[in-house]
Amino acid sequence: MTRIKIMRIILMYDLDFTNEESKKQYTKFHNSLIKNGYIMLQYSVYMRIITSESIAKNEINLLNKTLPKNGNIRIFKITDLQYSKMIFLRGNKKINETINTESRHIKIDYDKQD
Numbered sequence: 001m002t003r004i005k006i007m008r009i010i011l012m013y014d015l016d017f018t019n020e021e022s023k024k025q026y027t028k029f030h031n032s033l034i035k036n037g038y039i040m041l042q043y044s045v046y047m048r049i050i051t052s053e054s055i056a057k058n059e060i061n062l063l064n065k066t067l068p069k070n071g072n073i074r075i076f077k078i079t080d081l082q083y084s085k086m087i088f089l090r091g092n093k094k095i096n097e098t099i100n101t102e103s104r105h106i107k108i109d110y111d112k113q114d
Contacts, residue, residue, distance in 0.1 A: 015071035
């Protein structure tokens, strides 16, 4: 059995929020993050656990469909080990970070039987 390599997508953004249209785009983008399983680490910094590079590519494609017209959006992937070595200068992990660990994920194997 292959062990799943847990990774995390970290998404950071600064979005235009100066008029009604930009507020609508922000709301649509923010809601799509929540709907797709992202949790807030800090204001404008979100994280999602992924289990493969192909899932990461799919996530990036989904994000591209809801990007606001203006703003600055960055994304990077890190391993679970790298994430666990994050240094807190002030504050603690949020409850979602504590609960959503590798041990709480379920791996489903599909055995192809003819």
